[in-house]
Amino acid sequence: MKLIEETTANNVFARAVLEEKVDAIVARADVESLRTKLREEVKLANEVIAGFWPMRTFVHHNPLHSLEYLKFDEAVQRGKQFLNGKGYLPNYMYREYFKSGRIQPRHVDSALEAKVQNEHISIGTRQIGHKEVLHACLTNRISAFADEYPSVSNVNDPDYELIKSLSDRLASVLPVQDASEKLQAVASEDEAALARTVTLSQWCDQVLDTQIVDQITSDLIGRCEPFLDEGYTTWEMPGREKGFFRSWKATLSDEWATCGIDDVGRKVDQLPDDAEYVVIDCLQALAIPQQAWRDYITLHMSALPGWVGYIKWRAKQNNYVWQEAYPIDLFQYLAVSLWYERELVNKYCHQFLGIDGRYPEMISYMKNSSREYFLRRERIAGRLPAAYSAEVDRLSHRKGVTWDDLFNHYWDNANPKIVRASHNKLSKSLCLLASEMKIEPADLLNCSSTDLKKLIDWIKAFPESDHGPVWLRAFEAGYQEQLLGRIAEAKVKNEELAHSKTQVSERPHTQSVYCIDVRSEPFRRHLESLGPNQTYGFAGFFGVLIRHSFWEHEHKTEQYPVIVGPKTEVHEIPRSYLEKMLPMYEHRTSMIHAGHTLLHDLKHNAITTYVMVEAVGLFYTIQMFGKTILPRLYNKASHWLQKKLIPAISTTITVDKPSEAETEEMLKVKYENLIFKVLHDVTGLSRWQIPTHLVDALWQHILNSEAELTSSLIEIAGEAGISKDKLSETISRLQLQYGVEHKEISCQKESILHTGFSLDEQAQTVSTALRIMGLTSNFARLVLICGHGSESDNNPYESALDCGACGGNEGKPNARVFVMMANNPLVRERLAQNGIEIPADTYFVAGQINTTTDEVELFDLEDFPLSHSQDIARLIEYLEEAGRRTSQERCSRFADIENTLSYDEAKSHVIQRSADWSQVRPEWGLSSNTAFVIGRRALTDSLDLRGRVFLHSYDYRYDTESKFLEVLLTAPQVVAQWINMEHYFSTTDYDVYGSGSKIYHNVVGNFGVLAGPWSDLRLGLSWQTVMNGEMPFHEPMRLVSVVEAPRKEIEKLIAKHELLRHYYHNEWVNLVVMEPEEGVLYRYRPTGEWVRISNATSNQLH
Template identity: 30%
Template sequence: MTDVLPDLLAHRRARRARLRGDVRAAARVLPTAWPIRTFIAVNPLAGLEGLPFGTALDTARAALGIRGTLPEADFRAAFAAGRVTAADLRAALHRRGLTAPGRPALTLGGGQVEEADLLLADLLYGRPTPAPARRELTATERRAPDVADAVDAHTAAWCAAFLAEEHAGWPLPGRDRGLYGAWRGHAPHDRTLPAAAREHLRRLPPTPDDAVLEVLDARGVPEDRWAATLRAHLTRLPGWAAHVRWRGDRDGGPDLVEYLAVRLACEEALLAAAGATGADDAEPLPAPPEEPSARARAQAAVRALGLAELPAPALEAAAAVLGPLPVSARTLVWLEAYEAHHRDALLAALRAPRPVAAHRRPAAQVVCCIDVRSEGLRRHLEATGPYETLGSAGFFGVAMAFRDLAGGPAADQCPVLVRPRFELAEEPAAGGGAARRLAGLRTLGGAREAFGTAKEDLLAPFALAEAAGWAAGPLAAARTLAAGPTAALGERLGRLVAPPARTAVDVPAGLAPEERAAVAEACLATMALPTGGRAGELAPLVVLCGHGGTSTNNPYASALDCGACGGHRGGPNARSAAALLNLPDVRAALAERGTAVPADTWFVAAEHDTATDRVRLLDVHLTPPGHRAALDRLAADLAEAGARLAAERCAALPGAPRRAGRRRRARHVRSRAADWAQVVPEWGLAGNAAFVVAPRSTTVGLDLGRRVFLHSYDAAADTSGVVLETILTAPLVVAQWINAQYYFSTVDPEVLGAGTKTVHNVVGDVGVLSGTGGDLRLGLPWQSVADGDRLVHEPMRLLAVVEAPLARTAGVLARNRELAQLFANEWLALAAREHPGDPWQRWTPSGWAPWSPTEEDR
């Protein structure tokens, strides 16, 4: 016996390890779900980025039932409207190797027909692609759908109770035992379950691993089918499963094995109570919907071309042309043509060198975040005076955790790809009234906490309604009918209780001088500010402008903030970077490193509110007197640029005045941020389509429609290629996440998007539900990408545009396999050139090629 026991224990450990590995493999198809409080735009299919884009869509379609592109009907409507042309489609067919120059035309129905014309007829008139459907189903889902629905409802309710518990009025007993442990303790007493099911649940194993293994063994699922079986269960409620995975990976919360243990054990108990037996969940997938044959498609295409019916030999020849393009792959051709139409126009606009205003030393340089919404502000500011604008990731190279004056937990103000290097805090400035503000903030915070606690208590809400109802009704009416004035009044009252104070960001004393200098040097280089031999071109004022979005009653508020700042406002990062770059010891260290900063250059922080388009200068009290006049002029010009941008944006907002004057349109835009009933306070990053890495001279003077991420880059100053590598491996990847989130929320608003905001209910800080139960919603709400049935976001994959030596760009990809994989697998496209005016080149895994085929090839 003593010899057998170690073998049994080793076998059990091996099975548990195998189970956890299969759970990880099964979870690759799950979308990524961050908490709603720090909504981070991500590629929901990030786990499949190792696959070619089309293959990943096929995988996700079978597992999740998603639509991976716009439906063919929408593409055909775009063709009718001129948004896609026949030339775009021909070029897409050519790039996919479906046509080639020099091939003889086909003799069909008494006429000569080019291969491309036959394929075009199939694209335009062929029977549409069937609607997607989830094919990887559990056995219970197929044989006892009522039980499967009951399991979903039970699992969703427990996930909501456990994961949102920290915001609940009543604590969940046994929560310290984890999701499975707490559920195992309570489920046998749950009167919503049948008595026989509760009896079954009293015999559960103590660990989640053993609970899952027990069910798999009872159902006879072989080990080589575990992953497929578990994936079918995970994709029943992909939202909750995705969020549980996030918790388990990042903050020590429940993991997917616990989640699956709850699901499978509950399902087994309900089946037993119904007198059924659990079956092997790993049955073969049902066959996909049958596509029309190539012969049938050829006959339909010929009829669409107005030709006579084909005899058998001609029909076979036509079918041979259409065969390599399955019906299920047609939308990928449409997508490529749809993208090419926009990309070709953008690259044509960027091809010629742009005229640059001749001011060697501008009045100010304003470094904005690369966010597409900054493009409009930069354009309008440059039109107001001798200003130069630049673009950089909005955390400005300061990867920090930040604690504001009110205290509380520090927020990670950096991209989720990196960890904070240090912690900074907002500190009172001498004689700045910080004590009074801090006392007021505590008073307001205490009042909010007391009000929230009263609402969540068992009996207090009734007394609260009696005591405050007389005021709540008129206040609600005012917030609805006069949102702007009511919000302004609230702000004034807030300033009376907690008046503004002078503060500063404390650069940590624990950071060694050489570390400070290194951070400052990297910050300047990444922003492409003139240094070294060009240091004399640094303006007297250099403004680092972060951004954030103000909105009311909006669970997705963090989606309007800065992704480079971890879903927070960018003001703290701008303040920190400016404070660092103004330190005398840092300036001295920079000079020793050959990165001199003129003595009369002063760095100023600012924050652009993208919902109101107001730009607020920060820490103005720290500005030397000699710069105050220039700062006042800049503040006035920023206000003018913001008003122009707000008026421009007003034209696209639903319900906004169209014929009003500029001042009224700007006022309307700003009032939306205060309206608690407003589902579209702003469009956020809707429309994003490209990421340009180039000097401002490449884009200056162009109206890019707030659709392009703009990252400044000076190839001549980056001979080592380090800056380019940093841009392509960090900001570009974050932009691709944003692009993918908007893409999938548009093409599949029900599974990978969040549906309509109007029926959302918030679950703690976890996320939202549509209605009162069901799955946690993923992605962006429909109102972030569309106005009714009209798409505001055009779903296209991101185009990266780089102006740098081609060998340098290719070298970055060669050193970064995962980045190269994104391009090779067509999640991204890359256009590059070495010098202004050069023709654009397309990166392919086999090398550089001209961006567009020649006219005769098309």
């Protein structure tokens, strides 16, 4: 019996152990399933958050780029829902454009068509159409919910009697909502919003008057700022190398009541280090339904879209040095944010409502305590009369029946007045509508209840929030009509454009290629007007995808659009004939760098800052007065002094890819010098006493990664008087102290082999660029490849003025590399074999235009033959004069310049702006961009496009398979669209999508700016970049792409690329095609249909 009992007990124990193991396996499976779901939800949830590149390489981008699979209007609504960002200008601005004639009535009518119903009402003897009512509401701000209308009738209002009579009439026409219906409607609406558009912490703020959201965001800003710092501050957050989440845990472990959470250190210590697990645990603790996880996570991330946007970008940069050192990702951020919310929501819900801070309990509270909930909610929203607000405050700490009594009193006494006020507002709207439409007041009062009700329904169905899309379409239609009309008119004047190839007349004086940037258009226009100068447009990286290493800087720049990657790496190196000057240059540079570092450390030290004022205050005084009073003179003097201290060193770029043998020889030379040095340090032998064949043998030993010293190596060392121990010490020091080992050498070899371009790659790069532009014959003696950059002082946004196609950097390296390729005789031989004959007397020259001063600098002129000296001199004269004229044109657009300046005055002024450290608007940059033209210059060469159009040269005749067109539509057009959308949204809402005013900006962490000392990371463009006083300088319109190519070819590309379908079908980009053979413009509709444009007019462009 005992044996049976023991056996039974063992079986029970074994079953229990087995069940426990099974439960653990199931639990692990559930957790992994939830992890998979969480990762997918986070990936989709962050669509509304734009990635944010560091400010030093500002990248223009569409803030809603990840939502381009949605219709434009839908994406704008998503942005409004989660970011509270406005996607259209305030309606009063559109009305100002309407009053000034920038928006025409016919365009408004056309834009309204989609909303118009074929319905009419009778008022008096008139038939009023739905379209008439919508037009009047749109253009006169007539709305059922306008806040500026009086809440009660004003006896001084000229329409007082009419409003009073209409309000009486409305009381009988409009249905009255009883208390139960109102409470049910409020509860249902808020239940649908909870966890979808409102977080639990926001709910508490709106109902209990807590400040949970502010508490959480303030703490997160304080954690993100020091963790993400990239060398700007002197104090470093401890434990950053562990990652954001674990570092946060470590800093909180010694704290007691962060964010009002008691015993926070103990609670945080109990959290696991797995951020994903903590996120899942918090979502489950808050009881957020799994189907709502995506929206809920989006809401948490959109509380600080700036910091989250930068974290999103950092998390994807696996090779970014700061991310490697201090890892962070969205899961770590969410773990902190959601944990704070779980603790605080639970705390306040228990304190004020006596319920758990969970989603189901909140839903139950809204339903079961609907009167209390309604009063609390209205009180915090500021919609209760003062007496009722005071009573709500008194009852807030009590439970029980008195809430019902207070609500009943409110509903019986206050609500009728609120209803009457609502009727008064609606009556005022009807009065304004009647006045605008010339309706007699008596007819309005006496119309049937059915017609009056329908009129009110029409007004309510077209609130001001729906006006933006209509205004935008009308706004765009006006500009596009003018632009396309002028292009069509120019087309007619060029009869040969569609029917024959361009007839070569005389050889041009110069040919020059500029970035497609809208700022190039005025310069190109003025340059062409000075003589037989041909200009072309090409994306500013010129087809050269490189990572560029400046020889005097440690950092490398990514010289390509962010939507693609580099093909290779190139290095800038001093020219060989300057070898004797390098030691002096490097010495002086290091001394100045050390001085800058010392000053930085002294300024940011808690003690030495006080001594600094006395010690070097005078020098800063000189700088302050110079930059403020005489900025141009000070800038000139400082540049002169810099050149005296550090003479400029002429450089070249390593364009050619080295062979494997050359690579090994380069490494050998590099390491042989090091081996000599270490042998000298270990043995004390001088360089001439160390035999070369010993160094060669040591190099081979390391290269072959041999573990033991070979007898031949020992013998060679012995001949030089070096013992085996000294030899071992030498190898050990090379490996441990200098990292000279097989793996490191192999990595360096691989890196060098990825440097530069092969001959085939060079020929392909040059050939592709020339064929895309149609520059394949009749070459001038000089062909300028001109990148662009900018110059300004005290401007964190300086890189936003540089080349977007070069990743927010200057285009100088790309221009230099392209020119070195194009001047290579071997490359020209390859080009000739492929049908591009470049004359022997044609030379390419690299340059860069400073878009702030309109000055062009030419590079590597020492490589040019004396035979072209006069050509260079003439080119410089052309460029200088074109720059002066461009400066005058640009100055006419600055609001602070009232009178027209002469060429010389304009040139002086723009240079002054570039040097003035108080200037918040050194130039307008890419503001006012509206269109992208892909085609031959003949389409636009006679037009003044006012610096609003991207111009990319393209000749469809040399692109029989449309491969080049495919590249242009999927790369440069994307860059143009990102620039356009960055400016668009920064204008429609410069506080959410833009970065607000520069006046309040402070640089943080060497990667971004804050508004004041403490805020979300500011994204987008500043107010000064897009606004001109009360009205925008940048007129926010979606990009219109005008392409000269056969429609059938474009249709194939749209069918092939989802990106293009998103752009054109979802109305992010307007597409217009110039059919070459017909010479006719066609508009591409979102439905995929082509519509011939026949009514374009050539009015003056604005």
